[in-house]
Amino acid sequence: MITHQSDLILHLDLPHNVEDLAEVPLDSVARQATAADLSPSTTSSTSSAIVARPLVFFAILDHFLRRNENQDRVIGTLLGAPSDDNKSIEITNCFPVPHYETEDQVEVDMEHHHTMLELHQRVNPKEVIVGWYATGSGLNSYSALIQDYYNREVGVGNAVHLVLDTNLTGDTLGVRTFVSSPVGTLMKPENCMFVPVPFTVKCNETDANGLAVVNAAKSQPDHTVSLLSDMDNLEQALLQLKAMLQRVTEYVDQVLANDVSPNNLVGRYLMDLLAATPKIEATSFEKMFNSHLQDLLMVVYLSDLTRTQLSISDRLQKLI
Amino acid sequence: MAQTTASAVLGGGSKSSTASLAAALDIEGNIPIESVQIEALVVMKILKHSREAQPATVSGQLLGLDVEKTLEITHCYPVPTGSAEGADEIAQYQVDMMQCLREVNVDSNAVGWYQSAHLDSILEPSIIEMQYNYQKNLKKSVLLVYDLSSTTRGNVSLRAFRLTPEFMELYKKGVFTTQSFTLAGVTFDNIMTELPVVIHNSAVLNMLMHELSEPAATADPASMLDSRRLFSSRNTGAGSTLVDSAVVNPAALDLSLNAPLEKNLESLLESVDKYNYNRYQYQYWQRGVAREQSKIQQYIQRRRLENATRIAAGLAPLPEETESQVEAMFNMPKEPSRLNHILAAGKVDNYCKQINQFSGPALSKIFTIRELQQ
Numbered sequence: 001m002i003t004h005q006s007d008l009i010l011h012l013d014l015p016h017n018v019e020d021l022a023e024v025p026l027d028s029v030a031r032q033a034t035a036a037d038l039s040p041s042t043t044s045s046t047s048s049a050i051v052a053r054p055l056v057f058f059a060i061l062d063h064f065l066r067r068n069e070n071q072d073r074v075i076g077t078l079l080g081a082p083s084d085d086n087k088s089i090e091i092t093n094c095f096p097v098p099h100y101e102t103e104d105q106v107e108v109d110m111e112h113h114h115t116m117l118e119l120h121q122r123v124n125p126k127e128v129i130v131g132w133y134a135t136g137s138g139l140n141s142y143s144a145l146i147q148d149y150y151n152r153e154v155g156v157g158n159a160v161h162l163v164l165d166t167n168l169t170g171d172t173l174g175v176r177t178f179v180s181s182p183v184g185t186l187m188k189p190e191n192c193m194f195v196p197v198p199f200t201v202k203c204n205e206t207d208a209n210g211l212a213v214v215n216a217a218k219s220q221p222d223h224t225v226s227l228l229s230d231m232d233n234l235e236q237a238l239l240q241l242k243a244m245l246q247r248v249t250e251y252v253d254q255v256l257a258n259d260v261s262p263n264n265l266v267g268r269y270l271m272d273l274l275a276a277t278p279k280i281e282a283t284s285f286e287k288m289f290n291s292h293l294q295d296l297l298m299v300v301y302l303s304d305l306t307r308t309q310l311s312i313s314d315r316l317q318k319l320i
Numbered sequence: 321m322a323q324t325t326a327s328a329v330l331g332g333g334s335k336s337s338t339a340s341l342a343a344a345l346d347i348e349g350n351i352p353i354e355s356v357q358i359e360a361l362v363v364m365k366i367l368k369h370s371r372e373a374q375p376a377t378v379s380g381q382l383l384g385l386d387v388e389k390t391l392e393i394t395h396c397y398p399v400p401t402g403s404a405e406g407a408d409e410i411a412q413y414q415v416d417m418m419q420c421l422r423e424v425n426v427d428s429n430a431v432g433w434y435q436s437a438h439l440d441s442i443l444e445p446s447i448i449e450m451q452y453n454y455q456k457n458l459k460k461s462v463l464l465v466y467d468l469s470s471t472t473r474g475n476v477s478l479r480a481f482r483l484t485p486e487f488m489e490l491y492k493k494g495v496f497t498t499q500s501f502t503l504a505g506v507t508f509d510n511i512m513t514e515l516p517v518v519i520h521n522s523a524v525l526n527m528l529m530h531e532l533s534e535p536a537a538t539a540d541p542a543s544m545l546d547s548r549r550l551f552s553s554r555n556t557g558a559g560s561t562l563v564d565s566a567v568v569n570p571a572a573l574d575l576s577l578n579a580p581l582e583k584n585l586e587s588l589l590e591s592v593d594k595y596n597y598n599r600y601q602y603q604y605w606q607r608g609v610a611r612e613q614s615k616i617q618q619y620i621q622r623r624r625l626e627n628a629t630r631i632a633a634g635l636a637p638l639p640e641e642t643e644s645q646v647e648a649m650f651n652m653p654k655e656p657s658r659l660n661h662i663l664a665a666g667k668v669d670n671y672c673k674q675i676n677q678f679s680g681p682a683l684s685k686i687f688t689i690r691e692l693q694q
Contacts, residue, residue, distance in 0.1 A: 296686070
């Protein structure tokens with residue numbers, strides 16, 4: 001348990017200024033990052049880029065919902081790993097850390113932090129601390145102190161600070177990520193500047209599947225959805241594919257009719273797509289089609305037969 | 321600021337309702353659960369844990385509350401699976417984890433466990449035993465099974481199971497003879513019951529999902545290019561992927577029909593082998609019984625003949641023995657446990673169902689391709 005007593009905070013007039021200074025000129029950059037945060041980022045990556053898994057946001061929001069009464073913001077530890085080429089940091093997991101903020105001091109439950117870290121690493125030893133998260137609209141005077149602590153925890157490199165805007169500034173759940181760099185002539189923990197860094201959300205295949213399911217629940221009035229069977233899933237995918245094909249056809253038709261000015265990039269993509277489609281002779285296709293169909297029907301027939309035998313044997317068993 | 325108060329109200333609301341429900345729960349703890357509601361967070365956590373450990377299977381604990389007939393699963397945590405971990409260590413891990421989670425206001429109430437599996441192969445003695453222990457201690461606990469192979473089909477398959485009351489009774493007695501199975505009315509298809517599963521999003525999470533899908537939804541300036549890039553990025557896993565309902569999950573259209581089918585059939589064969597093995601064991605036992613029985617008959621016959629000759633010779637007859645006494649003289653082989661047999665049968669049935677389920681989409685895919693080719 002580390003406690004920053006008020007005497008430490010007495011020095012805070014300096015970092016306050018520093019932060020203000022840091023925020024004002026960088027605000028435009030930060031805004032830019034907010035706008036680009038959830039879409040493919042085009043900002044030049046001056047410092048290491050940050051990649052986050054959707055799970056992290058799910059967990060942060062869950063933690064935010066479960067905060068104590070009269071608590072404005074929650075913080076927690078981000079776990080992850082730097083990418084192989086050291087160019088980006090991937091945030092894969094996180095866990096909440098209880099903390100208490102008052103006017104003149106901040107208390108972070110470090111015992112809890114260490115226990116949780118140990119527990120997490122028993123399941124996945126590859127995940128290490130990469131930084132910390134906070135909810136709320138931005139940085140405040142304690143951010144620097146906590147950042148300093150996490151900088152020491154991370155060891156090599158710089159701790160990442162992720163802010164999820166739960167106050168909905170600008171009606172969005174903005175996400176901002178920062179790394180810190182020391183500022184000022186005196187090496188004090190409070191003296192630091194938060195530098196915004198580009199940030200993207202990345203899914204792997206499994207995440208994407210999970211998100212698709214969760215996504216289906218978003219437009220339901222009661223926020224619930226039941227899972228789709230494979231058949232329904234296929235139907236939806238086919239419908240979507242059809243819609244996409246239609247959109248492409250429409251666009252091509254429009255271009256051909258000179259209604260829309262052609263876009264070279266789109267054309268190139270379409271060319272690539274056509275080239276990627278394998279050309280199969282009609283006869284060999286027919287052969288493939290038939291053999292696949294036969295295989296499948298045979299297997300289905302046999303499996304049905306097996307089931308029938310099973311239930312017969314079950315009935316016979318009862319007779320004994 | 322308005323949102324903060326709104327979510328505060330929301331949080332408060334759920335807290336007070338849980339309090340009243342917890343009270344209701346104590347009074348009537350016997351309402352059967354009819355459905356399972358999973359928070360999106362839990363889904364994502366299970367997916368992550370399962371994926372990272374592939375191809376090994378993993379398990380973890382589910383936390384939540386039961387609200388009348390619905391079991392709400394609001395949190396979960398993975399349980400380490402290593403050969404180095406002893407049972408004591410895992411127990412200690414669970415205690416520590418529960419304590420930590422309670423400190424951050426998570427519903428620290430165990431409601432079951434999750435298990436990742438290939439092709440829903442959950443009818444294993446170890447899993448049955450685990451679920452039995454859960455259900456014995458926590459009446460309403462469920463087993464949530466995540467099918468690892470569903471990912472390749474571009475879907476998420478999470479199914480909730482409970483042991484049926486009949487099977488619970490039977491397992492409690494620990495007698496697995498043909499007779500006991502018949503008396504309890506347990507067959508291979510009513511060991512487990514499946515409960516319907518729904519996914520639930522919290523209000524704030526819903527907002528996030530809208531946020532994530534919004535930029536991609538305004539696709540018209542960049543035309544179809546935008547959504548196509550997302551499409552490809554999802555395929556390769558590179559770049560940023562947003563959730564866009566207009567984007568097809570390519571895995572759902574995957575045409576490789578043979579690989580999953582092959583795997584399914586392999587498992588089917590394996591379980592058929594197991595089934596046969598159990599059947600042979602049973603037959604061996606039956607033959608043993610028949611042999612002993614004929615020996616007993618011979619013995620009785622001999623005794624009768626002897627008695628008849630003795631009576632004819634004017635001697636006192638030897639005392640007739642009761643059946644149990646006779647049986648005690650011979651060693652009747654014990655009936656092998658029928659549990660494995662039933663489980664093997666259940667597995668065979670399960671795989672057959674899986675194949676049938678798989679074949680539906682596969683057939684449609686084949687026909688779609690034919691149409692496309694023409």
